[in-house]
Amino acid sequence: MQAAVAAGLLGAGSVYLGAMEYVAQMLQEGLQKYGADCDRKEVAKRILGEREERGLQMPGFGHPIHRPVDPRTPKLFALAEELGFAGDHMAIMKEIHEQFSTKKGKQITLNVAGAIGAVLSDMGLHYSVVKSFAVAARAVGLIAHIVEEIESGRKDCMAQKLYDFVEENTLYTNRIPDEVK
Template identity: 40%
Template sequence: MRSAICRSDADSIRIHGLDLTTDIIGKVDLGQMAFLEIWGRLPTPEENAVFNALVVSLVEHGLTPSVLAARLTYLGAPDSLQAAVAAGLSGLGTVFVGSIEGAARMLQEAKAADATEDQIPALAREIVARFKAEKRIIPGLGHPIHKQVDPRTGRLLSIAAENGFRGRHVQLLEAVAAEAERSLDRHLPINVSGAIGAIASELGMDWRVCRGIGLIARTIGLVAHLLEEIRSPLARELWLRTEHEAQPPE
């Protein structure tokens, strides 16, 4: 059994052929390191700008369900920071953050990369019709808070375009959004998860690990929320108020 990612001995640690102490530490930032681990090489400047933007966009979004799960877990197990972080990460699924994976899968399985620009509208119609017939939510569209425009989406798509990553996956997602609005007769903006799924696909990332971008990002945010919970706790009040308000009427 062997792994191509890392080898270490008594004197050195090598990651995808680079020496950790002489080639990486002090020279490679966290985003570049994540890219190196996933792709097996350091990113180009353009790839680095885009990948870092994807990760940064998902670090923080307030008192989300995953944050509340982490804080409440810490309330019950303050001796286990990792369990609280894990509890928060476990809530990243098809509704929150995990829709990155669904959007990327939808675009990649449609063979967007192989399509011509003229074929994009027909692909979009096929996708929307299939999801509509199956009564399934189209991943990457709509948001419970940002109902008109997800402010993160436009910025990410701009950065992708500036760095040469506005290709067929992005074009297909935009066409799907337009077709969904026409077919379903409701406004469904491209959300940040959809944008990330499309741009990650432009980077050549396998849809099966695209959710990992959200996991990397939200881990940082969860640690910050747990530090705030230590310094200025709210989980106990949340628990007690919920217990009080959930009592049946007399």
């Protein structure tokens, strides 16, 4: 099981799990850089302008299925409000969303990665650890998939396929290669 989970985590990189870290970094650095001198609308405007000037994409936006609203985002924001974690980062992210959508001339999806980056920032977590929450969630999801395959009794489950592939393609020997000695 742990090998299958590890293999699944190795495929999770900056595209699928990095967005919430990038959002948190963008918000934390933007608030630190502009927050003392500006209101939230101006901070959002400056963050958007700086990213456009540098040719950087906007992390936390877009989704292949959830359009124009990712239903997880308003629920997460509401929960953060209810629990007292809604702060400047979340407010700035909402303002960035409004300004970004206006600039594009259509409603752009603020996805759950964008919401998580904002909420975890308001919880006081440094952006460098935000991705660890995504990794932990992905690990639990992978375990659920493996358990589902095992319980279904399917002979073609992915965990078994991975195990069989490694077994069939690994040459085991007692000889220690010269370059290792």
